[in-house]
Amino acid sequence: MTTIMSIRDLNVSFDTPRGMLEAVRGVDLEIEAGTSIGIVGESGSGKTVMSRAAMGLLQGRNVRRTGTVVYDGQELTAMTREQVRNTFGTGMAMIFQDPMTALNPVRRIGSQLSEGLRVRLGLSKKAASARSKELLDLVHIPDAQAMLHKFPYQLSGGMRQRVMIAIAIACKPKLLFADEPTTALDVTVQAQILQLLRELRQELDMSMVLVTHDLGVVAGNTDSVAVMYAGEVVEYATTKKLFAGMRMPYTEALLQSIPKVDHPSGKRLSVIAGRLPDPIDRGAGCSFAPRCQYVQAKCHTEHPPLEADPDGHLFRCWFPIGGAK
Amino acid sequence: MAKISFWLQRLAQLLIVLLLVTFGVSMLLRLIPVDLATVLLPVGSESERAVLRAEIGLDKGPIAYYLQWLGDFVQGDFGKIYFSGGTEEVSTHLAQAMPRSMLLMIYTQVFALAVAIPLGVISAYRAGRRADRIISNTLFTFSSVPSFAIALILIIIVGTKLAWLPTLGYVTYSEGFAEHFKHMIMPVLALSVGLIATYTRLLRADMIAALREDYVTMAASKGLSDRRILWRHVFRPSSITLFTSAALSMGGLIGGAIVIETIFATYGVGFEIFAAISGRQYVALQSTVAVIALFYVLFNLVVDIASGFVDPRTRDRRVNA
Numbered sequence: 126m127t128t129i130m131s132i133r134d135l136n137v138s139f140d141t142p143r144g145m146l147e148a149v150r151g152v153d154l155e156i157e158a159g160t161s162i163g164i165v166g167e168s169g170s171g172k173t174v175m176s177r178a179a180m181g182l183l184q185g186r187n188v189r190r191t192g193t194v195v196y197d198g199q200e201l202t203a204m205t206r207e208q209v210r211n212t213f214g215t216g217m218a219m220i221f222q223d224p225m226t227a228l229n230p231v232r233r234i235g236s237q238l239s240e241g242l243r244v245r246l247g248l249s250k251k252a253a254s255a256r257s258k259e260l261l262d263l264v265h266i267p268d269a270q271a272m273l274h275k276f277p278y279q280l281s282g283g284m285r286q287r288v289m290i291a292i293a294i295a296c297k298p299k300l301l302f303a304d305e306p307t308t309a310l311d312v313t314v315q316a317q318i319l320q321l322l323r324e325l326r327q328e329l330d331m332s333m334v335l336v337t338h339d340l341g342v343v344a345g346n347t348d349s350v351a352v353m354y355a356g357e358v359v360e361y362a363t364t365k366k367l368f369a370g371m372r373m374p375y376t377e378a379l380l381q382s383i384p385k386v387d388h389p390s391g392k393r394l395s396v397i398a399g400r401l402p403d404p405i406d407r408g409a410g411c412s413f414a415p416r417c418q419y420v421q422a423k424c425h426t427e428h429p430p431l432e433a434d435p436d437g438h439l440f441r442c443w444f445p446i447g448g449a450k
Numbered sequence: 451m452a453k454i455s456f457w458l459q460r461l462a463q464l465l466i467v468l469l470l471v472t473f474g475v476s477m478l479l480r481l482i483p484v485d486l487a488t489v490l491l492p493v494g495s496e497s498e499r500a501v502l503r504a505e506i507g508l509d510k511g512p513i514a515y516y517l518q519w520l521g522d523f524v525q526g527d528f529g530k531i532y533f534s535g536g537t538e539e540v541s542t543h544l545a546q547a548m549p550r551s552m553l554l555m556i557y558t559q560v561f562a563l564a565v566a567i568p569l570g571v572i573s574a575y576r577a578g579r580r581a582d583r584i585i586s587n588t589l590f591t592f593s594s595v596p597s598f599a600i601a602l603i604l605i606i607i608v609g610t611k612l613a614w615l616p617t618l619g620y621v622t623y624s625e626g627f628a629e630h631f632k633h634m635i636m637p638v639l640a641l642s643v644g645l646i647a648t649y650t651r652l653l654r655a656d657m658i659a660a661l662r663e664d665y666v667t668m669a670a671s672k673g674l675s676d677r678r679i680l681w682r683h684v685f686r687p688s689s690i691t692l693f694t695s696a697a698l699s700m701g702g703l704i705g706g707a708i709v710i711e712t713i714f715a716t717y718g719v720g721f722e723i724f725a726a727i728s729g730r731q732y733v734a735l736q737s738t739v740a741v742i743a744l745f746y747v748l749f750n751l752v753v754d755i756a757s758g759f760v761d762p763r764t765r766d767r768r769v770n771a
Contacts, residue, residue: 182667186578213673221671227664231687231761240682241672276762292672 128195129300129332130156130179135192137171137178137356144405145189148174150356152192153431156300161326161333163343163364165379166353169401172336173222175353176302179334180217181209197299214245218298222305224285228277234261234288235273241295260291263328264321283314290321297329304336319346340380344368352376355402355412358431361439372438372445375413411443419444460754464747471743472523472736476516479732489730490532502532506733519733523740529733531726540734543722544741550620551711551718555703557638559696562645569646570653570692571680577658585650593647598709601640605713608636620716637714641707645699649692656688690760697753701746 137149149171156162164172177183179194181201194201197216201209221227229237238260239253248256254273261269264287277285286306293301303322307315323346326333335347343350343364350367352360352375360373371377378397399416402408411417414424423443431441479486486508487499494502503509506529507518522529528540569589573582592600609617616633623630660666661684669683704719711720719738726735757764 177667180671182671184670210670210673210675213671215673217671219668219671221664221668223664227668229665229669229683229687230763232683240669240674244675244678245673278763289668292668296673 127158128155129158129197130154131193131195132156132179133193133195135175135178135194136190137174137183138189140187140189141405146404147407148356148404149178152353152356152358154351154358154361156332156334157348158299158332159330160348161335161346163347163350164334164336164353165338165340165343165350165376167338167379167397167401169404170353171356172353173304175356176219176304176334176336180213180219180302181206182219214241214296214298216298217300217302218293218296219302220286220289220293220304220306223309224282224289225309227289228285230277232276233273234275234277234280238273238288238292238295241292245296256295257291260295261288263294263325264288264291265317266291283310283318286310286314286318287321290318290325294325294329294331298331300332300334301326302334302336305338306335307342308337308339315342322346339383340376341383352379355407356404357412357441358439359413359441361431362437366436366438370438370447372434372440372447373442374417374419374446377446378416378418411441419446460751464751468740468743468747472520472740473516475736475739476519477512479736480512480515482732486732489732493534519736523737528737528741531729531731531734533729540737543734544719544738547717547719547722548741550716551704551707551720554634554637554641554707554711554716554718555700557634558641558645558703559700561638562642562649563696565642566646566649566692567653567685570650570657571685573650574654574657574661574684574688575676575680577654577661582654586654589647589650592643595643597640597644598713600643601636601710601713604636604639618715620718633714633716637707637710637716640710640713641703645696648695652695653688653692656691657684660684660688686760690757690764693756693760694753697749697756700749701742704742704745 132152132154135149135152136147139146139148152175154162164176166172174183178190179201181194183190190202192202196212199208199212201212228234235254235257238257239248239250242248242253242256243250246253257273258269261272266272266284266287272280272284272288277288280288286309290306306322307318310318319342322333322335325331333347335343337343347364349361349363351358352367352373354375360367360371360376362371367376371380375397378395381395382397384394397416402412402415410425410427411420411429414420417424421444427443429441429443431439433439487503491499491502500509507515510518519529526541528544530537531540531543569585573585576582605617608614615635616629617636619633621629621633657680666679666683669679674683707718708720708724711718712724715721719742722738723735723742725731726738
């Protein structure tokens with residue numbers, strides 16, 4: 126199997142008036158061609174910043190990024206912005222979290238969709254327009270021809286998300302970052318969109334990084350899962366192994382916080398008490414220690430390394446669930 | 451259908467504004483504690499003044515006076531300018547002054563936008579960096595100098611010391627294309643400095659806000675160049691405040707360039723107002739103010755129509771409202 130993207134020791138921090146905000150800390154990830162990897166964590170865990178930094182989409186004078194990102198044999202972190210840009214659309218693409226804000230409000234769907242085709246693939250206006258219609262058909266939008274002339278505000282959330290997916294896959298990318306593609310949508314639409322992404326991955330033979338806070342979404346849609354907490358990967362395994370036996374207390378807590386249909390009504394939802402640590406001053410010890418129900422003295426003083434089980438299951442915990450290391 | 455009734459409503463609102471403005475001006479004139487006929491005809495006989503009072507309705511109550519003025523105005527009779535040798539029609543004066551002011555306004559506007567738009571785009575793109583700081587500080591410095599001072603400095607340096615440009619008067623373009631523009635350069639510069647600063651600031655602020663939007667990152671992820679993103683994705687949604695402000699300043703430029711038109715003696719509408727005030731030509735003043743108000747209102751309407759094209763969202767929102 127070939128590796129489509131390899132991320133090594135990726136650190137992202139933002140220079141803020143209070144000090145350096147470390148959003149992503151020492152992330153290593155390998156994404157095999159044709160596979161799908163889930164990045165899971167609560168809001169603020171660094172998953173969106175991580176995926177944008179991997180693509181090189183973070184801009185601004187206060188952004189500090191270190192580490193290497195290699196995409197398809199090219200070291201993105203050593204390339205100029207123009208060179209990186211040439212991998213967008215045809216190589217890497219991204220679906221954004223909120224379909225309400227990620228489409229330009231004053232431009233027609235057709236022009237937003239055909240733009241990438243014209244700039245990146247050099248299609249003529251006519252060819253791009255015809256291809257745009259095909260793309261809208263591909264993401265199951267009814268009456269695609271009429272849709273090309275509409276503005277985003279005239280569409281429902283589910284339709285906008287489909288349009289965004291169509292834009293992302295327009296130039297047949299090899300690697301698709303899907304940043305919370307279903308979070309802004311209601312549950313029935315969510316299932317349709319996930320189904321659509323599965324179909325498209327097969328059709329286009331595309332690798333995918335699925336960023337989500339929802340372990341349920343990850344379950345049927347990914348080959349492996351990286352759980353992030355406070356900017357670090359805290360657990361990594363194939364999706365099967367992870368659900369068969371999670372080692373990291375945070376992952377367990379995350380799973381327990383999903384409400385279940387067979388819960389008696391009136392039962393309180395379980396939540397992870399406390400908050401994420403201050404990203405500017407994280408302190409020593411395990412980042413999750415203050416909220417962990419299995420916490421011991423060592424957890425407060427020493428930062429656990431990411432360690433592997435014999436079967437390759439990675440976790441960052443001194444006292445993992447399921448016992449000894 | 452909803453659209454037609456919306457525009458009818460809008461027109462009705464504008465008419466009401468016009469009526470209120472002209473009525474207000476009319477009332478103000480009648481509040482002046484002097485006999486207007488004496489002011490207008492200081493050397494005439496009492497019988498001549500009686501004829502004048504009857505002619506323009508000064509012998510009636512304020513409301514009847516206003517209605518008579520309004521009736522004349524809508525028929526194109528803007529009243530007369532009175533002086534010792536006789537009278538002149540206000541409409542003849544305005545017919546000469548209006549095109550001059552319109553051209554001055556259009557040149558000023560085009561020049562100000564042509565300078566402000568690139569400056570605004572650059573300073574938003576380079577926000578906080580050197581280019582932005584230079585642009586912002588320079589414009590701030592210039593905009594804190596009043597336009598009449600800029601006009602005088604220009605006259606002294608460019609007009610007198612260097613003798614590059616004529617300092618006074620107006621030449622129509624049929625009389626000489628080059629001369630026409632030579633006479634316009636300094637008034638346009640004096641008028642546009644403040645506008646450039648305002649426009650650049652508005653555009654910069656709106657574009658900086660728009661640059662933080664998700665759809666800009668989305669556009670970047672499609673592999674578009676910065677230039678394309680700035681112009682195609684950021685400029686348009688950021689330009690509504692700019693164009694609204696530009697359109698609203700047009701009305702002000704037509705009648706409000708009083709000082710500049712007087713300094714450069716271009717004899718536009720602003721100068722007519724100045725002349726009407728200093729010569730106590732109250733009827734002329736009333737009609738000229740009404741004409742300016744009319745233009746102001748018309749430009750407002752243009753803004754409403756144009757903003758629908760710039761931002762399609764406002765089109766439907768208005769109809770639904």
